[in-house]
Amino acid sequence: MLKKYIVRLNDxxxxxxxHVIKKLSGTSQKVRRAQILLKSDADGPGWTDAKIAEAFNCRTKTVENIRQRLVENGFRETLDGKKRATPPTPKSLDGEQEARVIATRLGPPPEGYSNWSLRLLARKVVELGIVDSVSHATLGRTLKKRHEQSQNAVLGHPS
Structure with a gap:
């Protein structure tokens, strides 16, 4: 099959x-993109996509995509990767709010309940005015991240 996007690198x-490959500078994806670009250079080794994919343990479609990105977007964006269009959203809870949520969770559940559910805890946290609104999934991530640390602080480390 004829290649639609031909890689021609300058010196x-x-x-x-x-340099990126020898020094392993940057992420592993950056190093892999550098290796793929070097091997697919028409003025250099000019390996086939299948041979490149086998050598660097990736799919031939990955090699094709990297060649296409080089031709369409340029060398810098291909090597460094595309920057995010929108930055990640900030955390829903700050440290003090997380601490109050954990303290609430470690306390006794409301009357009529034997355990805290995430949805029950979310309603209670809003009711107590710790936050204006919060999803049960956010509380689940917070407790999963902090549960072992907070349990050790309250109960003492098991060792």
Missing amino acids: QERAELT
């Missing part, structure tokens, strides 16, 4: 890719 780009 400066080849030198930068070689």
Whole structure:
């Protein structure tokens, strides 16, 4: 099959890719992209997509996508990866709110309940005015992340 996107690197780009590979600078994805670009260079080794995919343990579609990205978006974006269009959302709870949620969870459940459920805890946290609104999933992540630490602080470390 004829390649639609042909990689042709100049000397400066080849030198930068070689430097990234030798020094293993950057993420593992960046190093892999550098290796793929070097091997797919038409003026260099010019390996086939299948041979590159086998050598670097990836799919041939990955090799095709990297070649396409180089031709369409340029060298810098291909090597470094695309930047996020929207930054990640900030945390729903700050440290003090997390501590109050954990303290509430470690306390006795409301009358008529034997244990805290995440939905029950979410209603109670809003009722107590710790936060204006919170989902049970957010509380689950908070408790999963902090539960062992808080349990050790309250009960003492098992060792």
